[in-house]
Amino acid sequence: xxxxxxxxxxxxxxxxxxxxxxxxxxSVFSSLQWYRQxxxxxxxxxxxxxxxxxxxxxxxxxxxxxxARKDSSLHITAAQPGDTGLYLCAGPYGGATNxxxxxTGTLLAVQP
Amino acid sequence: EAGVxxxxxHLIKTRGQQATLRCSPxxxxxxxxxxxxxxxxxxQFLLWYDEGEERNRGNFPPRFxxxxxxxxxxxxxxxxxxxxxxxxxxxxxxxxLAGDNEQFFGPGTRLTVL
Numbered sequence: 001x002x003x004x005x006x007x008x009x010x011x012x013x014x015x016x017x018x019x020x021x022x023x024x025x026x027s028v029f030s031s032l033q034w035y036r037q038x039x040x041x042x043x044x045x046x047x048x049x050x051x052x053x054x055x056x057x058x059x060x061x062x063x064x065x066x067x068a069r070k071d072s073s074l075h076i077t078a079a080q081p082g083d084t085g086l087y088l089c090a091g092p093y094g095g096a097t098n099x100x101x102x103x104t105g106t107l108l109a110v111q112p
Numbered sequence: 113e114a115g116v117x118x119x120x121x122h123l124i125k126t127r128g129q130q131a132t133l134r135c136s137p138x139x140x141x142x143x144x145x146x147x148x149x150x151x152x153x154x155x156q157f158l159l160w161y162d163e164g165e166e167r168n169r170g171n172f173p174p175r176f177x178x179x180x181x182x183x184x185x186x187x188x189x190x191x192x193x194x195x196x197x198x199x200x201x202x203x204x205x206x207x208x209l210a211g212d213n214e215q216f217f218g219p220g221t222r223l224t225v226l
Contacts, residue, residue: 033214042116042202042217043155088155098143098206099168100215102155 003027004089004103012109013079021074021106023089030092032072033100034063037086079110114139116218118203124224125193133188133221137205143167144186145206145215146178150199158201161186162208193225 007022023032031050035043047056049065049072056063060083062075076083089103117136125131137144146158157170161180175191184205190197200222204215 035217040219042204042219045214045216048214090155098145098160098162098215099157099170100145101157102147104154 003093003101004091006087006089006103006106008106009104010107010109012111015081015110015112016078017110019076019079019108021076021087021108022071023073023103024071025091026070027093028069030069032065032069032089032091034072034074035088035090037088038084043086043088076108079108081110081112084108084110116203116205116216118201118218118221120221121219122222122224124226126226127193127195129193131190131193131197131223133190133201133203133223134185135188135203135205135218136185137203138216140207141205141216142184142208143206144180144184145204146186146188147202147204148172148199149202149220150196153199155202159188190223195225198223198225 003025005024013019031048033048034046036046037043047063049063052067052069054065060077064073072089087106090100093101119134123131143162145160148156148158158172159178160168164180178188180186200220202217202220204217206215
């Protein structure tokens with residue numbers, strides 16, 4: 001059972017467009033993290049959201065944690081080709097704060 | 113400051129052989145994690161070591177094992193390799209039990225089993 005479902009699975013857009021990626025679960029998470037992974041590299045941590053309803057901004061990226069701490073979203077404004085990559089949400093589970101479960105991933109391609 | 117390093121970058125083995133993958137964490141980090149990223153299966157948690165002890169284990173058979181050395185580096189051993197073990201194996205490190213769970217990943221080892 002995949003605890004974290006991401007949508008969409010694939011997204012191909014033109015430079016300058018806006019997009020939103022969703023990470024949903026039926027379980028409550030104490031925190032959620034977002035990573036970006038580029039081909040041939042490991043995931044790079046973008047942000048950690050901890051409080052229900054929290055909104056964090058990282059330049060053109062806006063992250064939101066749902067009020068019930070079961071879901072999160074990532075919104076990118078005016079996407080750039082450099083935003084291309086696999087976006088993963090992740091959260092601790094199983095009572096072990098250091099054991100992460102990862103979402104199914106969203107593969108984003110931004111065309112110039 | 114150096115990030116998480118992994119070796120080798122690529123590894124090609126045949127079915128039934130053993131593979132050993134290595135990881136050096138960020139300086140000051142005591143926790144090391146191993147993940148498997150297989151095509152179509154996403155990132156799956158394998159093992160977590162902290163202060164030389166195995167703290168948690170994912171849903172993988174016993175032929176996946178590892179250890180953490182006194183300098184906090186780690187090895188992942190995969191015995192009796194099967195074709196479906198072909199994947200990118202990622203190592204991550206964090207400050208350990210006393211810290212938050214922000215994990216920093218290495219570039220991975222691409223294991224191909226023929």
